[in-house]
Amino acid sequence: xxxxxxxxxxxxxxxxxxxxxxxxxxxxxxxxxxxxxxxxxxxxxxxxxxxxxxxxxxxxxxxxxxxxxxxxxxxxxxxxxxxxxxxxxxxxxxxxxxxxxxxxxxxxxxxxxxxxxxxxxxxxxxxxxxxxxxxxxxxxxxxxxxxxxxxxxxxxxxxxxxxxxxxxxxxxxxxxxxxxxxxxxxxxxxxxxxxxxxxxxxxxxxxxxxxxxxxxxxxxxxxxxxxxxxxxxxxxxxxxxxxxxxxxxxxxxxxxxxxxxxxxxxxxxxxxxxxxxxxxxxxxxxxxxxxxxxxxxxxxxxxxxxxxx
Numbered sequence: 112x113x114x115x116x117x118x119x120x121x122x123x124x125x126x127x128x129x130x131x132x133x134x135x136x137x138x139x140x141x142x143x144x145x146x147x148x149x150x151x152x153x154x155x156x157x158x159x160x161x162x163x164x165x166x167x168x169x170x171x172x173x174x175x176x177x178x179x180x181x182x183x184x185x186x187x188x189x190x191x192x193x194x195x196x197x198x199x200x201x202x203x204x205x206x207x208x209x210x211x212x213x214x215x216x217x218x219x220x221x222x223x224x225x226x227x228x229x230x231x232x233x234x235x236x237x238x239x240x241x242x243x244x245x246x247x248x249x250x251x252x253x254x255x256x257x258x259x260x261x262x263x264x265x266x267x268x269x270x271x272x273x274x275x276x277x278x279x280x281x282x283x284x285x286x287x288x289x290x291x292x293x294x295x296x297x298x299x300x301x302x303x304x305x306x307x308x309x310x311x312x313x314x315x316x317x318x319x320x321x322x323x324x325x326x327x328x329x330x331x332x333x334x335x336x337x338x339x340x341x342x343x344x345x346x347x348x349x350x351x352x353x354x355x356x357x358x359x360x361x362x363x364x365x366x367x368x369x370x371x372x373x374x375x376x377x378x379x380x381x382x383x384x385x386x387x388x389x390x391x392x393x394x395x396x397x398x399x400x401x402x403x404x405x406x407x408x409x410x411x412x413x414x415x416x417x418x419x420x
Contacts, residue, residue: 149303149305149312149313149333151167151303151315151333152167152168152173154167154168156313156333159335159337161339162335163272163273163276163277163334163335164276164277164332164333164334164335165332165333166330166331166332167315167331167332167333168331169331170329170330170331170332171329171331172297172299172317172318172319172325172329172330172331173317173331174297174299174317174319178200178297179297179319179321180202180295180297180321181202181204181295181321181322182202182204183201183202183203183204183206183207183295184201184202184207185199185200185201185202185207185252185257185259186199186200186201187199187251187252187262187264187265188264189264190263190264193222193307193309194221194222194309195222195267195302195304195309195311196221196222196251196263196264196265196266196267196302197264197301197302198299198300198301198302199251199252199264199265199299199300199301200297200298200299200300201252201256201257201297201298201299202295202296202297202298202321203252203256203257203285203289203295203296203297203298204289204293204295205289205290205293207256207257207258208255208256208257208258208286208289208290209254209255209257209258210258211258213254213260214260214261215260215261216248216260216261216266217248217261218261219248219261219262219263219266221248221263221266221267221268222267222268222309222310222348223268223308223309223310223345223347223348224246224248224268224348225348226309226347226348226349231245231246231268231347231348231349231350232244232245232246233245233350233351235340235341235352239339239340239341240271240272240338240340240341241271241275242271244271245270245271245338245341245350246268246269246270246271246348247269247270247271247273247274248266248267248268248269249266249267249268249269249273249274249278249314250265250266251265251266251267251300251302251314252265252298252300253278253279253282253286255282255283255286256282256285256286256289256298267302267310267311267314268309268310268311268348269311269314269336270336270337270338270341270343271338272335272337272338272339273313273314273334273335273336273337273338277313277314277334277335277336278314278316278334281316281318281330281332284318284328284330285298285318285328288320288327288328292320292322292323292327294320294321294322294323294327295320295321295322296318296319296320296321296327296328297317297318297319297320297321298316298317298318299315299316299317299318300314300315300316300317301314301315301316302314302315303315303333304345305345307346308345308346309345309346309347309348310336310343310345310346310347310348311336311345312335312336312345313333313334313335313336314333314334314336315332315333316330316331316332316333316334317330317331317332318330338350340352340353341353369401369402369403370384370401370402370403370404370420371384371399371400371401372384372389372399372400372401372404372407372420373386373389373390373392373397373398373399373400374392374397374398374399374400374407374412375392375396375397376396376397376398377393377396378396379411379412379413380412380413380414380415381400381407381412381413381414381415381420382415382418382420383415383418383419383420384399386415386417386418386420387418388415388417388418389415389418404420
């Protein structure tokens with residue numbers, strides 16, 4: 112009985128790992144947190160040039176016979192410890208597609224959308240970024256395919272370029288095919304992160320039409336999460352115009368109990384900074400102290416009874 116329980120637990124662990132794993136290995140990372148080397152299923156992804164996506168494995172998807180089904184379903188991984196989406200997969204059928212218009216999704220804040228409480232969704236000239244704003248809340252499985260609205264497990268921080276040029280053509284392809292044939296399409300979408308980066312470097316998408324064994328739909332692509340003319344720090348989501356260094360906010364950390372006092376080294380009294388009694392201390396006896404009040408008392412100083420610091 113004990114061996115049987117252990118075997119079941121091991122099987123569940125393997126299944127869970129297959130659902131949540133993202134195939135990514137990075138040998139090096141550049142200054143913006145973007146991986147210089149991405150390997151998916153043993154194949155190295157070329158660096159972005161001027162194409163929104165590249166084909167992997169000669170364009171052939173890697174679904175196993177056990178994964179392929181004609182029963183419509185959808186699966187979304189739980190968010191990881193950094194709040195990031197994981198792999199999603201579905202069997203897209205006509206019964207899964209929405210019949211209502213898309214709802215609001217602005218309530219979802221994907222990982223990398225904000226950093227230190229500030230939005231990373233900067234607005235640029237519309238000649239550089241369609242619509243102006245660099246980021247979209249990108250559906251992993253498009254709304255037109257499964258009708259998911261504000262599902263935090265299905266929305267990532269993606270560039271406008273990724274959403275429109277990289278992912279949408281394949282989502283449209285699947286939607287048109289299913290509506291026309293009433294067949295099913297296996298669809299798997301995996302956001303690819305480098306290390307602990309909050310913004311995915313790209314999206315791995317695979318599609319396969321079931322009833323006609325891939326005659327209608329068959330693809331395996333990697334879409335780059337880039338925006339031409341804009342540099343992105345994938346670790347945080349921050350972004351700026353190419354060739355222009357990002358502005359760095361200068362911040363200082365100060366103890367809220369840290370106050371400046373005037374010391375009288377002769378009388379061992381301390382006074383309010385700027386008070387008349389503090390200003391009257393002779394220069395040879397005067398000292399300036401900035402720090403915690405209790406620390407002064409512990410050092411033998413006592414507060415002035417007049418200015419009451």
